[in-house]
Amino acid sequence: MSNYTIDDLEVGMSATMAKTVTEADIVMFAGVTGDFNPAHIDAEYAAESMFKERIAHGMLSAGFISATLAMQLPGAGSIYLGQELKFKAPVFIGDTVRTTVTITSINEKRKIVVLETICSVAGKPVIVGEATMMKP
Amino acid sequence: MSNYTIDDLEVGMSATMAKTVTEADIVMFAGVTGDFNPAHIDAEYAAESMFKERIAHGMLSAGFISATLAMQLPGAGSIYLGQELKFKAPVFIGDTVRTTVTITSINEKRKIVVLETICSVAGKPVIVGEATMMKP
Amino acid sequence: MSNYTIDDLEVGMSATMAKTVTEADIVMFAGVTGDFNPAHIDAEYAAESMFKERIAHGMLSAGFISATLAMQLPGAGSIYLGQELKFKAPVFIGDTVRTTVTITSINEKRKIVVLETICSVAGKPVIVGEATMMKP
Amino acid sequence: MSNYTIDDLEVGMSATMAKTVTEADIVMFAGVTGDFNPAHIDAEYAAESMFKERIAHGMLSAGFISATLAMQLPGAGSIYLGQELKFKAPVFIGDTVRTTVTITSINEKRKIVVLETICSVAGKPVIVGEATMMKP
Numbered sequence: 001m002s003n004y005t006i007d008d009l010e011v012g013m014s015a016t017m018a019k020t021v022t023e024a025d026i027v028m029f030a031g032v033t034g035d036f037n038p039a040h041i042d043a044e045y046a047a048e049s050m051f052k053e054r055i056a057h058g059m060l061s062a063g064f065i066s067a068t069l070a071m072q073l074p075g076a077g078s079i080y081l082g083q084e085l086k087f088k089a090p091v092f093i094g095d096t097v098r099t100t101v102t103i104t105s106i107n108e109k110r111k112i113v114v115l116e117t118i119c120s121v122a123g124k125p126v127i128v129g130e131a132t133m134m135k136p
Numbered sequence: 137m138s139n140y141t142i143d144d145l146e147v148g149m150s151a152t153m154a155k156t157v158t159e160a161d162i163v164m165f166a167g168v169t170g171d172f173n174p175a176h177i178d179a180e181y182a183a184e185s186m187f188k189e190r191i192a193h194g195m196l197s198a199g200f201i202s203a204t205l206a207m208q209l210p211g212a213g214s215i216y217l218g219q220e221l222k223f224k225a226p227v228f229i230g231d232t233v234r235t236t237v238t239i240t241s242i243n244e245k246r247k248i249v250v251l252e253t254i255c256s257v258a259g260k261p262v263i264v265g266e267a268t269m270m271k272p
Numbered sequence: 273m274s275n276y277t278i279d280d281l282e283v284g285m286s287a288t289m290a291k292t293v294t295e296a297d298i299v300m301f302a303g304v305t306g307d308f309n310p311a312h313i314d315a316e317y318a319a320e321s322m323f324k325e326r327i328a329h330g331m332l333s334a335g336f337i338s339a340t341l342a343m344q345l346p347g348a349g350s351i352y353l354g355q356e357l358k359f360k361a362p363v364f365i366g367d368t369v370r371t372t373v374t375i376t377s378i379n380e381k382r383k384i385v386v387l388e389t390i391c392s393v394a395g396k397p398v399i400v401g402e403a404t405m406m407k408p
Numbered sequence: 409m410s411n412y413t414i415d416d417l418e419v420g421m422s423a424t425m426a427k428t429v430t431e432a433d434i435v436m437f438a439g440v441t442g443d444f445n446p447a448h449i450d451a452e453y454a455a456e457s458m459f460k461e462r463i464a465h466g467m468l469s470a471g472f473i474s475a476t477l478a479m480q481l482p483g484a485g486s487i488y489l490g491q492e493l494k495f496k497a498p499v500f501i502g503d504t505v506r507t508t509v510t511i512t513s514i515n516e517k518r519k520i521v522v523l524e525t526i527c528s529v530a531g532k533p534v535i536v537g538e539a540t541m542m543k544p
Contacts, residue, residue, distance in 0.1 A: 031439020033199030063169030305471030309478035335441030
């Protein structure tokens with residue numbers, strides 16, 4: 001786990017993690033959040049839907065963004081102020097989601113760090129967005 | 137589970153759910169996302185931190201927003217296009233998070249529904265934001 | 273979540289939900305209940321058994337009945353008085369269990385609602401039974 | 409785990425297990441079944457309810473019956489044909505549920521064993537019922 005102070009940070013710094021999304025992840029995410037949308041938990045419904053199979057919760061991938069921010073950049077001790085998410089494409093069981101966060105601006109006076117956050121599968125973005133963190 | 141068409145929806149319609157956040161929820165959310173930020177899973181670290189005890193992941197409450205949107209309003213068959221989140225205050229173990237979503241605009245031509253999304257604890261907002269959904 | 277009073281209810285009203293049963297569900301159900309019957313958790317034992325593969329716990333599907341009663345019909349605030357279950361056929365990993373509950377009688381004076389409860393896979397009943405609820 | 413044949417069984421034989429029900433059990437049971445009844449997962453709602461605090465799912469205790477039948481008596485290799493459940497009293501977080509099953513009749517020709525099944529907390533029955541098992 002990284003342990004930066006705000007003085008260690010620079011625009012352009014980047015961190016990444018990847019995780020393969022499994023059926024068990026979706027089952028447990030549904031169970032914790034109460035999101036039993038049939039698109040996630042009913043294979044028969046999903047087969048008739050636009051995406052033809054069960055998809056992962058978008059907020060599961062958003063959790064990977066949160067993990068990358070907290071564990072790597074800007075790392076431990078950051079305070080999460082905000083997140084914008086645009087869901088671009090579905091994530092299916094077996095997909096490996098690569099999450100990359102890149103610093104786009106730093107306000108040293110206000111201790112604010114803004115990062116571009118991208119989740120992609122096989123090089124194709126599935127979520128794009130922006131995180132705002134405070135680094136006290 | 138609600139089953140609205142876009143013609144059933146009106147600006148001002150609202151839905152809500154509440155869930156008490158438990159230590160087990162935090163443990164499982166950490167396990168599924170990989171967000172092992174010590175603020176969530178290390179009670180000794182948390183005791184020395186700004187919040188004095190372990191806090192829930194912001195994205196766990198974001199999952200409750202996703203659940204309310206999918207299960208209630210705009211309900212089954214909606215496609216999640218985007219979400220903005222501003223984290224206003226921490227959620228502690230034992231807090232009951234009430235999530236409320238309210239339609240603020242509808243674009244019938246483009247099938248787009250925008251909702252204000254608020255998570256609160258004891259009447260105080262912990263996350264405020266906005267969801268954009270497509271209702272095909 | 274539905275919020276009926278007993279006056280809203282009528283014989284013949286029905287509600288349904290469906291969930292695909294995954295290996296993760298069986299693992300977690302075993303862990304919570306302590307039912308480590310090898311028919312559920314030992315693939316080698318199961319391969320030699322009458323059903324040729326691991327089967328889900330019958331009480332997992334019974335949990336779907338409870339969920340449908342509580343979340344949909346007769347909905348929030350009902351008190352569960354009794355349940356009869358007849359296990360007709362096994363549920364395998366990957367099966368989508370559709371649970372349907374239908375009101376068969378209402379005693380308005382005693383606030384009692386009786387429902388037929390059926391879990392089926394691909395149209396074939398796997399559990400048939402009857403629930404008795406109080407709706408105060 | 410016991411491994412009886414039907415010839416080993418006699419009317420009056422009994423087996424028992426006990427488990428303390430925790431908040432984590434309830435959270436996970438809700439997650440696996442989709443039963444997010446606020447009586448189980450919303451402490452604020454529960455405080456205003458008839459029981460004054462969150463209660464466990466009745467089907468969680470039914471799972472303990474299934475566990476006792478499968479693990480102990482009539483043990484491995486039994487096939488669960490049916491279960492009657494009468495819910496007599498709620499189970500709260502921290503309660504220790506003792507489950508006892510006792511053989512009440514045996515039909516050796518049809519290989520059918522019937523058992524009385526009782527779950528109790530501090531000596532007071534919370535579920536009474538009857539299981540029907542086949543022992544091939």
